[in-house]
Amino acid sequence: MATLVFLEIDEGSVKKSSFEAISYASAINAETTAVAFGDLSADDLAKIGKAGATKLLHVTDAPFAQPNSMAYASALAEAMEKTGADTLVLAKSSLGDAIAARTSVKLSASLISNVTSLPGEEGGFSVRKSIYTGKAFANTQSVTSRRVLTLRKNAALIREDGQTVAVEGFQPTVRDADFNVKVLSREKATGEILLPEADIVVSGGRGMKGPENWNLIEGLAQALGAATGCSKPVSDMDWRPHREHVGQTGLKVAPSLYIAVGISGAIQHLAGVNSSKYILVINKDPEAPFFKAADYGVVGDAFEVLPRLTEAVKAQLG
Amino acid sequence: MKILVCITHVPDTTARIAFTDNNTRFDKTGVQYIIGPYDDYALARAVELKEQLGGSITALNVGGSETEPTIRKALAIGADDAVRVDAEPTDSFFVANQIAHVARDGHYDLILMGRESIDYNGGQVHGMVGELLGIPSVSPVMTLIVEGQKVKMTREIEGGKEFVEADMPLVAGCQEPIAEWKIPNMRGIMSARTKPLHVVAPVSDEQRTHVGSYELLPPKAGVKLVDPNDMAGLVNLLKNEAKVI
Numbered sequence A: 001m002a003t004l005v006f007l008e009i010d011e012g013s014v015k016k017s018s019f020e021a022i023s024y025a026s027a028i029n030a031e032t033t034a035v036a037f038g039d040l041s042a043d044d045l046a047k048i049g050k051a052g053a054t055k056l057l058h059v060t061d062a063p064f065a066q067p068n069s070m071a072y073a074s075a076l077a078e079a080m081e082k083t084g085a086d087t088l089v090l091a092k093s094s095l096g097d098a099i100a101a102r103t104s105v106k107l108s109a110s111l112i113s114n115v116t117s118l119p120g121e122e123g124g125f126s127v128r129k130s131i132y133t134g135k136a137f138a139n140t141q142s143v144t145s146r147r148v149l150t151l152r153k154n155a156a157l158i159r160e161d162g163q164t165v166a167v168e169g170f171q172p173t174v175r176d177a178d179f180n181v182k183v184l185s186r187e188k189a190t191g192e193i194l195l196p197e198a199d200i201v202v203s204g205g206r207g208m209k210g211p212e213n214w215n216l217i218e219g220l221a222q223a224l225g226a227a228t229g230c231s232k233p234v235s236d237m238d239w240r241p242h243r244e245h246v247g248q249t250g251l252k253v254a255p256s257l258y259i260a261v262g263i264s265g266a267i268q269h270l271a272g273v274n275s276s277k278y279i280l281v282i283n284k285d286p287e288a289p290f291f292k293a294a295d296y297g298v299v300g301d302a303f304e305v306l307p308r309l310t311e312a313v314k315a316q317l318g
Numbered sequence B: 001m002k003i004l005v006c007i008t009h010v011p012d013t014t015a016r017i018a019f020t021d022n023n024t025r026f027d028k029t030g031v032q033y034i035i036g037p038y039d040d041y042a043l044a045r046a047v048e049l050k051e052q053l054g055g056s057i058t059a060l061n062v063g064g065s066e067t068e069p070t071i072r073k074a075l076a077i078g079a080d081d082a083v084r085v086d087a088e089p090t091d092s093f094f095v096a097n098q099i100a101h102v103a104r105d106g107h108y109d110l111i112l113m114g115r116e117s118i119d120y121n122g123g124q125v126h127g128m129v130g131e132l133l134g135i136p137s138v139s140p141v142m143t144l145i146v147e148g149q150k151v152k153m154t155r156e157i158e159g160g161k162e163f164v165e166a167d168m169p170l171v172a173g174c175q176e177p178i179a180e181w182k183i184p185n186m187r188g189i190m191s192a193r194t195k196p197l198h199v200v201a202p203v204s205d206e207q208r209t210h211v212g213s214y215e216l217l218p219p220k221a222g223v224k225l226v227d228p229n230d231m232a233g234l235v236n237l238l239k240n241e242a243k244v245i
């Protein structure tokens, strides 16, 4: 049966993780409908088709312009009925989680979160999901006829061989009760590479000594096109904003490359980064536990190593 | 004000994760259990709200009798009474359904819980409970203030935060810095022994997912150390060996 995909839009662009969701859904069933709320660029429209969506339900009505998990969940449940899809796919995020949970209840569907693989071939609908903060996986079966999946980053490669997508306007029913949470204001960094979406993350810990030294972390991040992260004590001391806090009680990231500078590698920090493809650790203590979880390591003083590394990156990447 | 705080009973953050019975069951041998760290934030904020506004706090856990020491800890920290729904928390819908039932009966103004559990990391239960009860759910919540019937909250969003307001009743999935974790004192621990802990049977056995087997994350092969004076060599490895930059 057909699949439906929720597209999350940030600063006017469809998030990379949503394109992964399209390609994932199209691998389950080629008849993949994407649902987008708000304006889309011509470039994104082309990419939605290339990633594998055959149809786009486009919602441009004013009540749906601001992200609203309750209203989006109602609209997606309506779109599931309308398209006859049996599987709804979303990228995991705080918005995606809330929508997924509410939609699954509306549809009496199962909900499987943190999915990392396509369904297996054998009997029933079963996928692998990440559990214990990245330390293990559970092969999880859906026992209902409809299901909702939230994907972890890198669950699918983004396709580029799809066709032009057929766009159809969609006016979901507006339910007053879905608008009971009023957004008073929003504070958002603009032009920042979003940490959960980033392919490279440069993170600093207490070994960076103070917020005044973060120019070294930012310099390397800028040279690499990376997002910046930090350990819990660093955000607890307000050296960095809380949204950069990575780990068991913070954000879980899964970049291709995670660079940890002056972070000891406590098990609670590792829990947030162990899904990274490669880990590079820079620490002056050769006994730092982080080296056991790393692919590459530099034993040295961050204040000497970072400027050298940033120069070398600039020299080789131009 | 009546507050319901839902707590998970989960392995300590430093616990060794392993499976037994042919990888079909979590290995509990030697594992210490705690209140989920995010639920602990929710409980701490509930205690502050009660100090400020009066009312009562009920702690709720869905789990077998082995979770009672964890529930007693919540009572020691400041919950007035507790409910344990006597069942294995097998999937998130099953748990949400139990919570919604207890919440409906108790007419709570606020239903607080952690933004996610640290065993399954689903982040699903607060949204499901909100939908089952037909009330708003907000997560992840970093600050929560009650003004009359209104609740003002700061919600973390990617790259920033959002300030929102809603009427009670509502569900909030909490995270730091909503409150500081509270450590029970001697008086709390003593009084927790006699506070009521009601054990109730589950209302439904419906579950929508089933775990067939578990796997561990494969270990890393070992670290390749690079001389701190050879950063060009390191960049070369990242570029041509790992192919990540």
Ligand SMILES: Cc1cc2nc3c(=O)[nH]c(=O)nc-3n(C[C@H](O)[C@H](O)[C@H](O)COP(=O)(O)OP(=O)(O)OC[C@H]3O[C@@H](n4cnc5c(N)ncnc54)[C@H](O)[C@@H]3O)c2cc1C
Residues within 6 Å of the ligand: A204, A205, A206, A207, A208, A230, A231, A232, A233, A234, A245, A246, A247, A248, A249, A250, A261, A262, A263, A264, A265, A266, A267, A268, A269, A272, A282, A283, A284, A285, A288, A300, A301, A302, A303, B013, B037
């Ligand atoms: C329930 C619970 C949840 C937690 N959740 C999280 C979480 O989500 N995320 C998290 O990060 N932590 C978490 N923690 C805290 C965690 O246990 C550690 O305390 C924390 O990760 C340590 O941060 P750090 O590595 O920055 O600091 P430290 O442990 O102090 O390490 C600093 C490191 O910097 C190195 N260093 C010092 N100077 C230099 C230099 N000049 N050059 C290079 N290296 C240098 C040192 O060798 C050391 O290894 C949690 C703890 C608990 C109990």
